[in-house]
Amino acid sequence: MPVLPRHDLPFAPRRASVGLFGGSFDPAHEGHVHVTRHALQRLELDRLWWLVSPGNPLKSFGPAPLQARLTQARKLMRHPRVDVTPVESLLGTRYTADTLRALMHLYPERRFVWIMGADNLASFHQWDNWRVIMESLPIAVVARPGQQLRALSSVAARRYARARIPARSAPLLSMAQAPAWCFLTVPLRDISSSHLRAQGNWLGTGHL
Ligand SMILES: Nc1ncnc2c1ncn2[C@@H]1O[C@H](COP(=O)(O)OP(=O)(O)OP(=O)(O)O)[C@@H](O)[C@H]1O
Numbered sequence: 001m002p003v004l005p006r007h008d009l010p011f012a013p014r015r016a017s018v019g020l021f022g023g024s025f026d027p028a029h030e031g032h033v034h035v036t037r038h039a040l041q042r043l044e045l046d047r048l049w050w051l052v053s054p055g056n057p058l059k060s061f062g063p064a065p066l067q068a069r070l071t072q073a074r075k076l077m078r079h080p081r082v083d084v085t086p087v088e089s090l091l092g093t094r095y096t097a098d099t100l101r102a103l104m105h106l107y108p109e110r111r112f113v114w115i116m117g118a119d120n121l122a123s124f125h126q127w128d129n130w131r132v133i134m135e136s137l138p139i140a141v142v143a144r145p146g147q148q149l150r151a152l153s154s155v156a157a158r159r160y161a162r163a164r165i166p167a168r169s170a171p172l173l174s175m176a177q178a179p180a181w182c183f184l185t186v187p188l189r190d191i192s193s194s195h196l197r198a199q200g201n202w203l204g205t206g207h208l
């Protein structure tokens with residue numbers, strides 16, 4: 001994996017709360033934007049970074065080229081507090097646990113929160129070092145159509161049931177000691193990258 005110059009890493013002031021929203025974004029869509037806007041607001045975040053992944057380690061097929069996904073995602077996600085970044089390429093990491101360890105080392109005193117859709121909580125126990133992730137930083141899980149039951153009955157949700165905080169306390173999540181997680185019920189958006197790819201709307205060129 002190419003390791004790019006680290007001076008391209010995003011900025012966050014010390015003590016800032018920063019949401020980390022990892023994904024393939026192949027392509028990015030309105031569902032991602034929707035999650036981002038709700039997370040910024042409900043978690044009262046100072047910044048939110050999209051971590052456009054070199055490739056999900058659990059997916060057998062590779063995504064479109066990173067540069068094309070970044071270009072398309074940056075056109076779609078425009079917000080003064082959001083950065084769309086290839087952090088994992090810059091750091092040379094692929095697994096989330098490694099990425100988080102590197103970010104926490106590079107950005108001391110920031111309050112990171114991991115953000116993911118409910119489908120990812122359902123399969124979270126298959127991630128590399130998932131318990132280390134759970135115990136490293138607070139996590140916000142955002143509702144996704146058809147995923148609520150799977151997510152809330154998942155291995156991770158059950159194992160960390162006592163670490164769940166109520167949604168009304170979401171503004172406190174970035175200050176909570178891990179393990180701590182919260183399920184955010186938001187208006188549902190039934191949209192996915194796989195659906196857009198199946199429709200042939202995304203050719204992986206950076207344009208939709
Ligand atoms: N419509 C949506 N509602 C809530 N969360 C979503 C939605 N779409 C994507 N996410 C979340 O965004 C993150 C990145 O997702 P990803 O880039 O894989 O998009 P996707 O639509 O799930 O892609 P694919 O269909 O290829 O699996 C994941 O945490 C995922 O759960």
Ligand SMILES: O=C(O)c1ccc[n+]([C@@H]2O[C@H](COP(=O)([O-])O)[C@@H](O)[C@H]2O)c1
Pocket residue numbers: 021022023024025051053055056057058059094095096097120126127128
């Ligand atoms: O670290 C892992 O084992 C791992 C396994 C599956 C997914 N992830 C991360 O989860 C995020 C969402 O992935 P995806 O492909 O569903 O968009 C993205 O940042 C991936 O790198 C991480």
